[in-house]
Amino acid sequence: MDNHPSSNSIFDKPSLRREMRRKRRALSPRQQKQAAQKLKSTLTLSPLFNRSKHTAIYLPNDGEIDPTRFISMLWKSKKRCYLPVLHPTKKNCLWFYHYTPKTILKKNRFGIPEPSIKNKTRISPWALNLVLFPLVAFDKQGGRLGMGGGFYDRTFEFTRTRKLGEMGTRTQLYGLAHHFQKVEALPVERWDVPLHGIATEKQLFFTRQKQH
Numbered sequence: 001m002d003n004h005p006s007s008n009s010i011f012d013k014p015s016l017r018r019e020m021r022r023k024r025r026a027l028s029p030r031q032q033k034q035a036a037q038k039l040k041s042t043l044t045l046s047p048l049f050n051r052s053k054h055t056a057i058y059l060p061n062d063g064e065i066d067p068t069r070f071i072s073m074l075w076k077s078k079k080r081c082y083l084p085v086l087h088p089t090k091k092n093c094l095w096f097y098h099y100t101p102k103t104i105l106k107k108n109r110f111g112i113p114e115p116s117i118k119n120k121t122r123i124s125p126w127a128l129n130l131v132l133f134p135l136v137a138f139d140k141q142g143g144r145l146g147m148g149g150g151f152y153d154r155t156f157e158f159t160r161t162r163k164l165g166e167m168g169t170r171t172q173l174y175g176l177a178h179h180f181q182k183v184e185a186l187p188v189e190r191w192d193v194p195l196h197g198i199a200t201e202k203q204l205f206f207t208r209q210k211q212h
């Protein structure tokens, strides 16, 4: 048990990443569907998600928990959602583009569908009210392990320094994950952007970074 990622805080990042990715890819379509339905209920019931006008989400890849049911809900309630697009020049940085049922998507170099940058519907990251982060592992302190490129950490670096967004509000940063992706504690790196909370198919965690 000592060597199990959920009980061990000193687990090297590459092994933890490999193990968690393997586990989430091994979920059956039925398990994925159930998790996605429960996640949608959790998100829809929370005032935090209802309050957000501009929400950044992602399209599922590599066994990630599927937030597309929540996207449909946002569309129905006339709220705006945005998808990450790999920055054309700035290394490992993200842009965010408006996503509607009409948006034409094209696969990026990782095979993840993204809107074309010809759309001219880009939003500044600090204008987003809420960002739902994909992640490989998380802890309840708000620590996050991603795919390893530092894409999200670079893009949301401003949240560590410039605290308020354009409207004087803070961009809320929440992770989405399967419950088993929770570990006791992740090592915190200098560049890590802490999450305000994490939503899984089982529950919603609020971390110390929570802002009212």
Ligand SMILES: Nc1nc2c(c(=O)[nH]1)N(C=O)[C@@H](CNc1ccc(C(=O)N[C@@H](CCC(=O)O)C(=O)O)cc1)CN2
Pocket (backbone or CB within 6 Å): 058, 059, 060, 061, 062, 064, 084, 085, 094, 109, 110, 112, 134, 135, 146, 147, 148, 149, 150, 151, 152
């Ligand atoms: N759904 C989703 N979208 C996302 C991310 C994510 O984690 N999930 N990202 C979060 O950062 C960004 C893309 N980052 C990614 C980084 C690595 C790999 C990946 O699969 N890497 C391969 C090897 C690299 C290759 O194919 O050249 C691997 O590790 O197997 C995928 C996405 C933006 N969009």
Ligand SMILES: Nc1ncnc2c1ncn2[C@@H]1O[C@H](COP(=O)(O)OP(=O)(O)OP(=O)(O)O)[C@@H](O)[C@H]1O
Pocket (backbone or CB within 6 Å): 144, 145, 146, 147, 148, 149, 150, 151, 152, 153, 154, 157, 189, 191, 192
């Ligand atoms: N704000 C930043 N400025 C410069 N380099 C950064 C920044 N954030 C991350 N990096 C670099 O990115 C690399 C990957 O970081 P890390 O392994 O923590 O990524 P991750 O959080 O797992 O990935 P992602 O954010 O893409 O999901 C590190 O080598 C780090 O040096």
